[in-house]
Amino acid sequence: MPHLKELAQDSAKRSQVIDDACHVLDLEVADKSGLSGLAIKAGYKVVQGVKPGFVRQAVDDLLDDFLDALDPIYQEAISAGKRPGEYLKSRCGQVADSLLSITDRRAENAQRAAVRSMYDKLRPTAKKHVEAAAPRLADLLEKHAPAS
Numbered sequence: 001m002p003h004l005k006e007l008a009q010d011s012a013k014r015s016q017v018i019d020d021a022c023h024v025l026d027l028e029v030a031d032k033s034g035l036s037g038l039a040i041k042a043g044y045k046v047v048q049g050v051k052p053g054f055v056r057q058a059v060d061d062l063l064d065d066f067l068d069a070l071d072p073i074y075q076e077a078i079s080a081g082k083r084p085g086e087y088l089k090s091r092c093g094q095v096a097d098s099l100l101s102i103t104d105r106r107a108e109n110a111q112r113a114a115v116r117s118m119y120d121k122l123r124p125t126a127k128k129h130v131e132a133a134a135p136r137l138a139d140l141l142e143k144h145a146p147a148s
Contacts, residue, residue, distance in 0.1 A: 001075060001078050001079075003067075003068075003071050003074075003075075004067040004068075004070055004071045004074050004145055005064055005067040005068055005071065007067075007144065007145050008063060008064075008067060008144070013144070014060075014063070016144070017063065017140075017144050018056060018059050018060050018063060020140050020143065020144070021059050021063070021140060022055060022056055022059055024133065024136045024137065024140055025055065025059070027136060028129070028132070028133045028136065029041055029044045032129070036125055039121065039122060040122060040129070043118040043119075043121065043122050046114055046115075046118050047115060047118065050112055050114065050115060061106075062102065062103070062106065065102045066099055066102060069095075069098035069099055069101075069102060070088070070095065070098070070099075070141070073087060073088055073091050073094065073095065074087075074088075074141070074145060077147065078147055081147075082147070083142065083146075083147055084138075084141050084142060084145060084146065084147055085138030085139060085141045085142035086138065088134060088137060088138045088141055089134045089135060089138045092130075092131040092134035093127075093131060095130070095131075095134060095137070096126075096127045096130035096131045096134075097127070099130055100123075100126055100127060100130060103119070103126075104123070107119040107120070107123075
């Protein structure tokens, strides 16, 4: 079974994955409500305003690390004969921890103070938001790396 990162090495496929991941991110941010939702939406606007295409570039920069982090869950699903997306949803806490460990490392080294500051403000509630994104992440996984 190929690894997830291998499935996104073709430039056209990678571009599709990045487009879809950005769309998922936009939908997740749009769905947020309440005070924390306002903070997330404000933070996202700050990040989008860093420079045109910044979010897409960030997704591209994180993609390989994210795929490496998700690959063990994907491989477990395939080995167990389960749909990868459903398996991912059942492991949403593990997925959130894996993905956030990557963004935590990246944020420590962020060159833009506004990005780092916004990340630090939003990080305390990030796990619940990543877990809430599991259904859309699962759909993204199913679309681009379904079980054969």
